Amino acid sequence: MKAKLVRFGVFTLTALLALAMSAGVGAAEDIKLGVAGAHSGDLASYGIPSIRAAELVAKEMNARGGVLGRQITILTEDDVCKPEVATNTATKLVSGGVPVVLGHICSGATKAALGIYNASNVVVLSPSATNPALTQSGDYPNFFRTIASDDAQARLEVDFATDRLGLKKLAVIHDKGDYGKGLAEFAKKFIEESDKAEVVLYEGVTPGAVDYSAIVQKIRHSGAEGVIFGGYHPEASKIVMGMRRKRMGTVLISDDGVKDDTFIKVAKEYAEGVYATGPRDTSQNPLAIKAVKEHQETYGADPGAFYLNAYAGTMALLNAIEKAGSTDYEAVTKALRSEWVETPLGKISFDERGDAIGVGFSMYQVRNGVYIEVK
Amino acid sequence: MEYFLELFLGGLTRGSIYALIALGYTMVYGIIELINFAHGEIYMIGAFTALIFASVFTLLGFNDLSILLLASLAAVTWASAYGYTIEKLAYKPLRKAPRLSALISAIGMSIFLQNYVLLAQTSDFLPFPRLIPHFSFMDPIVHVIGSAELVILITTAVVMIALTLLIKFTKLGKAMRATAQDRDMALLSGVNINKVISFTFIIGSFTAAVGGVLIASHIGMINFYIGFIAGIKAFTAAVLGGIGSVPGAVLGGMVLGWTESFATGYVSSDYEDVFAFSLLVLILIFRPEGILGRSTTQKV
Numbered sequence: 223m224k225a226k227l228v229r230f231g232v233f234t235l236t237a238l239l240a241l242a243m244s245a246g247v248g249a250a251e252d253i254k255l256g257v258a259g260a261h262s263g264d265l266a267s268y269g270i271p272s273i274r275a276a277e278l279v280a281k282e283m284n285a286r287g288g289v290l291g292r293q294i295t296i297l298t299e300d301d302v303c304k305p306e307v308a309t310n311t312a313t314k315l316v317s318g319g320v321p322v323v324l325g326h327i328c329s330g331a332t333k334a335a336l337g338i339y340n341a342s343n344v345v346v347l348s349p350s351a352t353n354p355a356l357t358q359s360g361d362y363p364n365f366f367r368t369i370a371s372d373d374a375q376a377r378l379e380v381d382f383a384t385d386r387l388g389l390k391k392l393a394v395i396h397d398k399g400d401y402g403k404g405l406a407e408f409a410k411k412f413i414e415e416s417d418k419a420e421v422v423l424y425e426g427v428t429p430g431a432v433d434y435s436a437i438v439q440k441i442r443h444s445g446a447e448g449v450i451f452g453g454y455h456p457e458a459s460k461i462v463m464g465m466r467r468k469r470m471g472t473v474l475i476s477d478d479g480v481k482d483d484t485f486i487k488v489a490k491e492y493a494e495g496v497y498a499t500g501p502r503d504t505s506q507n508p509l510a511i512k513a514v515k516e517h518q519e520t521y522g523a524d525p526g527a528f529y530l531n532a533y534a535g536t537m538a539l540l541n542a543i544e545k546a547g548s549t550d551y552e553a554v555t556k557a558l559r560s561e562w563v564e565t566p567l568g569k570i571s572f573d574e575r576g577d578a579i580g581v582g583f584s585m586y587q588v589r590n591g592v593y594i595e596v597k
Numbered sequence: 598m599e600y601f602l603e604l605f606l607g608g609l610t611r612g613s614i615y616a617l618i619a620l621g622y623t624m625v626y627g628i629i630e631l632i633n634f635a636h637g638e639i640y641m642i643g644a645f646t647a648l649i650f651a652s653v654f655t656l657l658g659f660n661d662l663s664i665l666l667l668a669s670l671a672a673v674t675w676a677s678a679y680g681y682t683i684e685k686l687a688y689k690p691l692r693k694a695p696r697l698s699a700l701i702s703a704i705g706m707s708i709f710l711q712n713y714v715l716l717a718q719t720s721d722f723l724p725f726p727r728l729i730p731h732f733s734f735m736d737p738i739v740h741v742i743g744s745a746e747l748v749i750l751i752t753t754a755v756v757m758i759a760l761t762l763l764i765k766f767t768k769l770g771k772a773m774r775a776t777a778q779d780r781d782m783a784l785l786s787g788v789n790i791n792k793v794i795s796f797t798f799i800i801g802s803f804t805a806a807v808g809g810v811l812i813a814s815h816i817g818m819i820n821f822y823i824g825f826i827a828g829i830k831a832f833t834a835a836v837l838g839g840i841g842s843v844p845g846a847v848l849g850g851m852v853l854g855w856t857e858s859f860a861t862g863y864v865s866s867d868y869e870d871v872f873a874f875s876l877l878v879l880i881l882i883f884r885p886e887g888i889l890g891r892s893t894t895q896k897v
Contacts, residue, residue: 428869430822432614432615433607435603435858436604436859436862436869439600439604455722456818460817467731484721488818489817
């Protein structure tokens with residue numbers, strides 16, 4: 223309770239400060255940037271970093287004279303990651319007159335709020351909602367995100383297997399876990415939809431089993447040219463070791479649960495040539511380095527989850543408003559889809575559905591004992 | 598037919614892995630009617646010891662064969678010391694207590710050892726060196742069996758035969774059987790039952806450590822939790838074959854391995870455990886004492 227009061231106090235103060243600042247500038251009306259997400263409760267650690275990212279970007283922009291000569295003020299609303307609260311949050315932000323919102327954080331809350339924003343022509347950009355349907359359903363033309371959706375890895379794996387490697391027969395194996403099985407289901411769906419290859423085997427293995435020789439034999443007899451595995455490295459290394467010891471050259475393509483150095487250490491020479499998807503490396507990006515440094519200087523700590531995604535999202539939103547020349551809904555969404563912007567995640571733009579192009583996963587391959595990005 | 602043979606041999610390998618661990622379970626149960634849940638942890642500790650010694654010997658530049666032998670020797674000695682100590686600490690004080698107390702003590706020991714290794718080592722998977730030299734067979738055979746699998750098969754057979762001979766024909770074996778039949782009577786006839794029980798634990802831990810070294814070397818990785826998973830399956834194998842019976846543990850392991858292998862091969866690996874445990878339920882309904890177990894009247 224006390225923490226809430228303090229936080230409330232901080233919010234009021236920032237709001238007052240923002241007001242005072244805007245009063246000082248006078249003339250043109252401020253551009254209001256809504257920031258919605260979990261700012262208190264269990265999942266606050268996912269939401270707070272996006273407020274900080276928005277504030278840091280806005281501060282820098284304001285110091286440079288704002289966007290279109292107008293200052294940016296930030297309006298935060300807490301949805302505690304609950305769908306039933308999120309509708310309320312959205313209504314408050316809409317009635318507060320925001321043209322663009324950075325948020326929400328959780329997929330469920332985002333989905334609940336999107337209808338309200340859509341009806342009021344408010345652009346929404348989430349740094350963290352990964353549910354595939356948010357963009358793929360086509361129901362929310364006002365929605366954008368700077369994070370890859372849950373099925374992005376499966377999509378990349380399947381495209382890589384069929385287009386780059388030209389494989390026609392694929393086995394899809396998973397470890398029966400939420401992560402592995404979810405990924406395998408997407409991979410299976412994408413292969414079937416693409417018509418470029420067929421799924422010759424789709425099965426789950428028991429994690430931790432002492433021996434996978436039966437499933438390896440089954441893969442061999444299915445005639446699969448490649449295996450797409452959804453799961454983690456202990457199972458992947460047992461499967462690849464089993465295949466290589468039985469002199470099978472079957473390609474193994476897996477996910478970021480396998481893109482782990484332990485995998486290479488365990489499977490040793492058998493790991494050579496294995497493909498795995500992993501998050502695109504941003505650690506060398508100068509903007510990312512700068513964004514992290516700003517956070518450390520302002521808050522005295524390393525940034526939390528989705529900070530860079532939120533930072534990039536805020537930059538993309540403000541850039542779109544600048545390029546559009548107004549906060550008009552049609553103009554801003556068009557600019558988001560057509561303009562490219564340099565962000566801590568790299569140079570990004572958005573596709574028709576609202577997913578960021580240039581964000582997400584890359585394919586890596588084990589070569590000489592290290593994962594190398596496959597260009 | 599080729600596919601059938603592959604699955605058969607795959608099941609045999611998997612089964613002999615279970616059997617190697619199940620032998621220790623069944624030995625201890627046969628003598629003192631205690632399900633030693635810490636047995637899986639002994640197996641895990643054996644593997645960790647071998648890993649540590651193998652790393653040291655590799656640094657010292659020993660050749661492969663001597664590393665395998667020395668590391669196994671260290672693992673076996675260390676694991677036997679653990680088995681001996683566990684019995685003295687956790688089970689001996691409870692020998693007169695209700696059987697449930699000793700069982701709870703065994704579960705507690707298992708949890709303690711897991712967490713001890715978790716804290717002392719790491720929670721991550723550690724790569725385990727391939728101590729069994731890998732050599733490839735000719736073309737049709739290479740798809741069916743590898744050198745590590747062959748070594749595991751042979752070791753299981755050797756350990757089983759040695760244990761059977763030990764129990765049947767040695768003086769210690771006779772004392773073991775006497776202790777198993779009636780502890781008080783054995784004591785009255787001059788059998789040092791403390792010594793016999795200690796020996797049982799040492800032999801059980803010995804087989805577990807051998808299993809730990811071979812299996813870890815086959816799989817190529819270990820962590821603190823491998824003992825639990827392997828232990829559950831080995832325990833199932835021991836019950837399936839008739840707990841207390843040495844050949845029963847091996848047969849139980851094989852049956853379990855084949856069931857899983859054929860279930861994966863002909864149905865789906867999603868249902869591997871379903872088939873394995875359905876079989877266990879069926880066998881326990883129709884032969885409650887297990888495949889090779891002797892039916893004993895319950896002592897109340």
